[in-house]
Amino acid sequence: MNEYITPYTVIEVICFITAVICLNKDKEPGWRALILLLFITCFVEIGTIPMINMFNKHSIAVNSNAWVYNILLLLQMGVFTLMFDNILGRFISTRLVTIISVIVFTLLYLYELFYINKEGIFEYNSITNSFISVLFIIHCLYYYYLILREDTYINLKFSAEFWWVTGTLLFYYGNIVCNVFYNVLKQPQYNKAVHYSYIINTLILILYGCWIYSFICRKWLSKFE
């Protein structure tokens, strides 16, 4: 039972519950879609724990949980695109950038799945993951640029968009480093489990911490923005 209660799963469940309370009546589809994303993320994180145990016993590709995360990657791309479309759409027209991003993502996803991965869907699409990390970081940085350029003042302390973007930026920034060093850390001579989980757990806490505050701002504090 204890293996199901990790910092990871606890903060995710808290974030999901906050999202349900704060966003269920939100007017924007992007924000509402976050409830679905968080529900599926919680479901995947908790549901794949037995798969990890199975993989640890028999380390063969079909026992890996990578295929679940490959499917989750599609949902992540969809929901984040909706969110950035909504957030950046307040300042500029994002249609062209969104279309190009989705096309590149789809092509890269399929190419990696069928031509790069030796195990196909049973191997994680890490290149696509890195690509969306870079893509989301660029979106986040562009959002900061736009709020600095904007003539009107936004009270960042109570801005739901700002906190959502900040969580996303910090997580994906760290995620890139993890992806870069993943191959080093997974070598048996290093205590990969310890170091990798420290970094990832910290990033997850930052991400969901910012998101929880963002949802609270969205529901109750946006009027002070």
Added chain:
Amino acid sequence: MAIEVRIILITLIFLIAPAFLLIYVYIYNKRKKRHIEEKEHLKTTFQKELLKTQIEVQEQTLNNISREIHDNITQVLSFVKLNLGMIEEADAATKNKITESRELVAQTINDLRNLSKSMSFEHIAQLGLVKTLEIEMARISNSGLINANLVITGEPYALGEERELVLFRIFQEALNNTLKHSGAKHLKITLQYSELLFNLTLEDDGAGFSAPDNESTVGSGLKNMQSRAALIGASAEISSSPGTGCCITVTLNPFKQQAYIDDTPSDRSR
């Protein structure tokens, strides 16, 4: 150094970059807020100064017209009246006409003097708001245009020359609107003097109008009243609906000093 430590350090350094970026965004945003506030303050000060200048120019013009009426036109008319009185050789019908003309000239002189007084800043400053309004109400009632009624509650006290002048001009603007647009038969003016609050209320029983949806739709006359009121630190509320007349309430805290009040109006006494 162990590779694990190196990796964690690199990760931390990597994460410092967005942290610095966030601090920069936060500081820049704070500066932007200060800049916007300063800009807004300058804009408000400029608009206040502009309005103050407009009012001063208007007052000066009215003062000049008032003097011209008093010192020139009424003098000429008095001379005409005297000349008419000096005509001796005339038949009865002509004498009647002359007497009628003298009365008409006398009435015109009287009306012009009253008009001159209502325009003159000095006159309002000298008599005070209550007395000026009483004279004005008597003049309106005598004209037969509308049945005007002045009610004073509380013990009247001086509000300061500038404030009283601005309140009198608001009254004139409201009266002008009532006479021009409302078709009202009755006008009630209330001056309420209480310890911490002064109220000037103008109520008519005219056609009324729909309440404006937003600030931009408020008519220029009404907006003018609100701007004038704001200049002396008062607030003007206008409530009306079709068929129920109109009510304008100007509320002022007599002890709250405004910069404008402390200024000595330029060239007022010329």
